[in-house]
Amino acid sequence: QKILKKNNELAEENRQRFDSHGVFVISLVSSPGSGKTSLLEQSLTILKKNLRVAVIEGDVQTDRDAQRIAAADVPVVQIVTNGTCHLEARMVQDALREMDLDEIDLLFIENIGNLICPASYELGEHLRVVIMSTTEGEDKPLKYPAMFRRSQVLVLNKVDLLPFLSYNLEEAKDFALRVNPALKIFETSCTTGHGIREWTEWLRSTARGRT
Amino acid sequence: QKILKKNNELAEENRQRFDSHGVFVISLVSSPGSGKTSLLEQSLTILKKNLRVAVIEGDVQTDRDAQRIAAADVPVVQIVTNGTCHLEARMVQDALREMDLDEIDLLFIENIGNLICPASYELGEHLRVVIMSTTEGEDKPLKYPAMFRRSQVLVLNKVDLLPFLSYNLEEAKDFALRVNPALKIFETSCTTGHGIREWTEWLRSTARGRT
Ligand SMILES: Nc1nc2c(ncn2[C@@H]2O[C@H](COP(=O)(O)OP(=O)(O)OP(=O)(O)O)[C@@H](O)[C@H]2O)c(=O)[nH]1
Ligand SMILES: Nc1nc2c(ncn2[C@@H]2O[C@H](COP(=O)(O)OP(=O)(O)OP(=O)(O)O)[C@@H](O)[C@H]2O)c(=O)[nH]1
Numbered sequence A, B: 001q002k003i004l005k006k007n008n009e010l011a012e013e014n015r016q017r018f019d020s021h022g023v024f025v026i027s028l029v030s031s032p033g034s035g036k037t038s039l040l041e042q043s044l045t046i047l048k049k050n051l052r053v054a055v056i057e058g059d060v061q062t063d064r065d066a067q068r069i070a071a072a073d074v075p076v077v078q079i080v081t082n083g084t085c086h087l088e089a090r091m092v093q094d095a096l097r098e099m100d101l102d103e104i105d106l107l108f109i110e111n112i113g114n115l116i117c118p119a120s121y122e123l124g125e126h127l128r129v130v131i132m133s134t135t136e137g138e139d140k141p142l143k144y145p146a147m148f149r150r151s152q153v154l155v156l157n158k159v160d161l162l163p164f165l166s167y168n169l170e171e172a173k174d175f176a177l178r179v180n181p182a183l184k185i186f187e188t189s190c191t192t193g194h195g196i197r198e199w200t201e202w203l204r205s206t207a208r209g210r211t
């Protein structure tokens, strides 16, 4: 538990730095392949029209996700953990050395694909967004509750696949709200663009209210 | 590293116990929602016709998966880790107290939905099977390589959804074989039953060859 205490101190340092530079920070968590990078690709194209955006990518191996973000013409720093299954505040602090916070309005941190231990490691973000895909089953909020409890937003992604699944969207939302009644829920598709505008508009107004 | 060394000693004890009772043990790993429990439901219905099968379920919270296995009329023990993101050999050893190995030919262990740290914890199994869903993207073997490297079989599940995805099945297989050229690969669908017979036949003959 000493590790978590130390991590939370560094997270608080990160947060103070973000606040002093007026940067609003959002972290994305999910199972591997739920669509974190895809949601970033869709959202950044819209947000960067009038906001200065940047991304910190976290992965166990490869910089493939950072390459996708760089291809969208957005500044990105890739953290490769070489095995650690979650990002820590210290890693984010190191990554910030490569960024100029005075040039950023909105900073996204894509965490490692893992629904469990990233929930315990604050990074200094203002908002944690958990993404759940319609292809993963309705029961994930009940089976992996800590992540849903410690997030403020749930994005239910891949709704374009609903016609081909026996997925019960209302039940999945009910399970999520049972674990965390305060969750704000968006439904999106990164392939059709469904729901991306509501999500980015909400982000824009939430960021404006904070900084 | 002392933890892993101790774990591997207990895993070896488990393996010797399995061998002395003639039980063939298969562990299933994947991201959350790839279809571990669904593959068990489909496979056990076929295998239990002429083999004595049993399951150890591992989850962070709930016994929902064990309930699904019990509903298929198969003996099952549920391990609830209350937060630990992987099963350990000690937990399996405890679960074995509730099972009579003389009554079992084939034992399945469903690990916690997590593509990262379960790769480091041997449980005493003869075979580790990693399941990847067509809905997660082709890149998971490259991004989460340890799990693919330490598995002997890859099951590519949810192939029924291929017509609705831009998923490149051959590329996904190529990435998996790049990480582990020895992987045996099956393509399945737990909703249409596609590939389930080949997979269960291969399991049956592999188990027969071992015990
Ligand atoms: N049909 C459909 N596919 C999607 C959607 N969003 C993402 N995908 C696909 O899902 C797969 C995984 O997407 P990624 O964006 O790489 O997922 P991720 O969460 O960033 O994955 P990791 O970083 O490896 O954990 C890719 O094949 C995407 O094309 C969606 O809304 N609908
Ligand atoms: N279309 C389709 N859906 C599937 C298939 N296999 C499983 N599913 C669905 O995928 C979702 C998750 O399946 P599960 O079997 O619960 O997955 P799991 O890997 O056991 O999940 P956890 O134990 O929570 O990690 C459910 O909604 C299943 O109905 C398949 O082959 N095709």
Ligand SMILES: [Mg+2]
Binding pocket: A036, A037, A038, A065, A110
């Ligand atoms: Mg990604």
Ligand SMILES: [Mg+2]
Binding pocket: B036, B037, B038, B065, B110
């Ligand atoms: Mg399961």
Ligand SMILES: [Zn+2]
Binding pocket: A084, A085, A086, A117, A118
């Ligand atoms: Zn971790």
Ligand SMILES: [Zn+2]
Binding pocket: B084, B085, B086, B117, B118
């Ligand atoms: Zn773990």
